[in-house]
Amino acid sequence: xxxxxxxxxxxxxxxxxxxxxxxxxxxxxxxxxxxxxxxxxxxxxxxxxxxxxxxxxxxxxxxxxxxxxxxxxxxxxxxxxxxxxxxxxxxxxxxxxxxxxxxxxxxxxxxxxxxxxxx
Amino acid sequence: xxxxxxxxxxxxxxxxxxxxxxxxxxxxxxxxxxxxxxxxxxxxxxxxxxxxxxxxxxxxxxxxxxxxxxxxxxxxxxxxxxxxxxxxxxxxxxxxxxxxxxxxxxxxxx
Numbered sequence: 001x002x003x004x005x006x007x008x009x010x011x012x013x014x015x016x017x018x019x020x021x022x023x024x025x026x027x028x029x030x031x032x033x034x035x036x037x038x039x040x041x042x043x044x045x046x047x048x049x050x051x052x053x054x055x056x057x058x059x060x061x062x063x064x065x066x067x068x069x070x071x072x073x074x075x076x077x078x079x080x081x082x083x084x085x086x087x088x089x090x091x092x093x094x095x096x097x098x099x100x101x102x103x104x105x106x107x108x109x110x111x112x113x114x115x116x117x118x119x
Numbered sequence: 120x121x122x123x124x125x126x127x128x129x130x131x132x133x134x135x136x137x138x139x140x141x142x143x144x145x146x147x148x149x150x151x152x153x154x155x156x157x158x159x160x161x162x163x164x165x166x167x168x169x170x171x172x173x174x175x176x177x178x179x180x181x182x183x184x185x186x187x188x189x190x191x192x193x194x195x196x197x198x199x200x201x202x203x204x205x206x207x208x209x210x211x212x213x214x215x216x217x218x219x220x221x222x223x224x225x226x227x228x229x
Contacts, residue, residue: 035218037164044122045156045164045207047218060217094163104209104218105154107175109163 002026002108004095009113012085020080020113022095027108029071033098034078035106036069038091038115048093050103051078058103063089085117123147123208125221132229136196139224141208142189147219149189151211158205158223167206168193195226203228 008020022034036048049059049069057069068081078095092112099105124142131137143149155168166175171186184193191210195202208221 037220044205044223045158045209045220047209047220050218058216061215099169102152102154102169102211104151104211105166105169106156106164106209107166107169109165111163 002097004097004108004110006093006095006110006113009093009115011116011118013119014085014087014117016085016117017081017083018085018115020082020093020095020115022078022080022110024076024078024095024097027097028073029076029078030073031100033100033103034069034071035096035098035103036078036080037094037096037106037109038089039094039112040088040091043091046091047104049080050098052103053100082115085115087117089115090117091115123210123219123221125206125208125224127222128225128227130227130229131195131198133198133200135198136194137198137226138195139193139206139208139226141191141193141221143191143210143219144189146214147189147210147212148186148191150213153184153186153191154209155184155193156207156209158207160204164207198228200228202226 035050095110096106097108156164158164168184
């Protein structure tokens with residue numbers, strides 16, 4: 001059974017940094033397309049980033065240059081380093097697996113971790 | 120990042136058939152496959168439809184979808200109270216090099 005467990009969310013001031021973690025079980029992150037998708041309170045889904053099995057990464061324009069996706073194969077964990085955070089980054093962040101070759105075909109989702117950017 | 124265009128709301132009575140549209144452009148829906156997600160209140164999204172019209176195992180055949188040109192649609196027949204949820208379409212965009220989600224459609228079962 002695939003499980004994705006996010007952690008690292010919390011309250012941070014504007015301009016601050018936070019690192020989210022996604023511990024995977026039932027799949028090997030290095031063989032998969034691992035993604036982050038966020039949802040602001042009361043709003044829709046917004047794709048954030050993907051790291052493909054070969055290491056290629058893509059980012060939404062809204063986070064490009066501020067967020068970095070990475071993985072630790074030995075820990076089977078995916079990370080999202082978030083720098084220079086803004087109030088509009090406040091959201092529940094979901095870790096997810098996209099089917100290899102199809103970045104938008106997301107078949108497994110974590111339960112999400114809440115990030116609040118506020119002074 | 121722009122979004123794919125969905126109606127903000129839809130509704131129907133039990134047993135009815137409802138459809139939800141998703142409009143994009145040549146760089147996203149027009150050239151890539153569409154996927155659909157269901158999000159029940161307070162839960163993570165659930166994988167509902169892939170490759171324009173395919174259902175993952177476990178998804179009832181009451182759910183169907185189609186794509187034509189740069190638009191797609193999701194249909195739910197035999198509407199049930201447990202179908203009350205938010206529904207999102209998604210597709211890769213070749214120009215933005217990113218995944219686009221629709222703004223979401225809140226389905227109410229009257």
